[in-house]
Amino acid sequence: MTKALEGLRVVDIGGSISTEYCSKIFADYGAEVINLEPDSGFETRKYPPFIKGRDDSAMHAYLNTNKLSVKRDKLRREILEELISSADLVLNNGKKSELSSISKGVFSDISWYGKGGDYDNFTGTDAQCFALNGMLRGLGSVEGPPIIPTGYQAQIIGGMAAFVGSLGQVLGVELGNKKSPTLVETSIYEATLCLTEVGAVSFFNTGLEGRRLGVNRFAPTYPLGVFPCKEGWIGLTVLTPSQWHAFCKLLNMEHFALVPEYQTSLGRLQDIDTIEPVIQESLLTFSANDLFYKAQQAAIPLARVPTMEELLEVDQFIERDAFTSAILSGEQRIKVPSVPFRLMDTPPTFGGYVAELGEHSERFNR
Known part of the structure; x- marks a missing residue:
């Protein structure tokens, strides 16, 4: 050809x-x-x-x-x-x-x-x-x-x-x-x-310079970061209210799903000290692999974090000859x-x- x-x-x-x-x-x-x-x-x-x-x-x-x-x-x-x-x-x-x-x-x-x-x-x-x-x-x-x-x-x-x-x-x-x-x-x-386009555009429009907030803390989004599970690690981003509701259901945190202040990512970030320990405790009851597939079925942007050895065995990469x-x-x-x-x-x-x-x-x- x-x-x-x-x-x-x-x-x-x-x-x-x-x-x-x-x-x-x-x-x-x-x-x-x-x-x-x-x-x-x-x-x-x-x-x-x-x-x-x-x-x-x-x-x-x-x-x-x-x-x-x-x-x-x-x-x-x-x-x-x-x-x-x-x-x-x-x-x-x-x-x-x-x-x-x-x-x-x-x-x-x-x-x-x-x-x-x-x-x-x-x-x-x-x-x-x-x-x-x-x-x-x-x-x-x-x-x-x-x-x-x-x-x-x-x-x-x-x-x-x-x-x-x-x-x-x-x-x-x-x-x-x-x-x-x-x-x-x-x-x-x-x-x-x-x-760095997002950071630059944000600064030019708001005048506010981004600063380090700590590990797994990236304004204005929360949760966003890499977290440990019972087996392995996951990378997670939750932006919209529907994603937050689905995420809370997946992790058996329904009591957080409808809290008015938590309907925006910035609102969740402002109360991170309350939310994060609960998320971390719940994640430790799942394996990263199981959580990845369950999250995708619920349209939650969550991914497992493979080791270099595991990378070669990722099914998506195998299917696409990556x-x-x-x-x-x-x-x-x-x-x-x-x-x-x-x-x-x-x-x-x-x-x-x-x-x-x-x-x-x-x-x-x-």
Whole structure:
């Protein structure tokens, strides 16, 4: 079956998590994606976690299924220029590159803070983005410092934003609405503002700055948070009166259901010291798994909180092939997330082979 993006050529010269996540989606939907790597390989080849018994990065494997790997220094200059000029899309990591002037298609630059502004040449991290966008202000105990999430979420969000912008520009060129070459520019930092939009809008309209209220306390909603059960943990959000009534019935707390002050989430938050001990005591009589299915039947937005081991066995993920296999040399397979959306008439490739460094260099030197 023909893939949706088959026929497109994408060349990644940046080798960052954002450029590789962006190009991963192109590759999974059929585009030819070429990693143009230095002799030492893209930096992501050195990122933990590493695959047991090997020196290979599991993070790199996740981001680079179904791609070709070419060592830049192994290519003759004319071949290098032909490769860049023939690409529909060239992805870069924000650093200056002489290859940008060779591109005749779309040149997509994904940097931490975008071009222009005081932070133009600043080095960034995921934690910096979360700190600067204000998200951390509401996370953590009242007395302690804000809590910083671990991982590469900011760069993944930046890569997804760049995919949308880059694909839109490529389609614009294909439709004749924009002459190539052209530039797309993505700021990872600005892409993460989607995580703090509610807080920002609230402040600009009320003048009230959000502050940490403590664990499982997020104004103006209650209950909202993660709570222990007899077995496991659940994540819970109750907003509307109907959800509150159903939640009280589920937890045998009917005496709270019709209290006038508790019909709004803010009213419940203001009397949290009375409500929370009762909720916690009741939750400890249920397993997280049983409570999850009962809550969904009652239209209550409640979810179990799986361990990483349990994550691979979540029935919804299994049904939708949310996890697939990255295949390394020697046919070793590791579990990785698959593409997060489906074009139903032209489905993506689920999983695939991860090229070794420079594996396809000779193919392009002929």
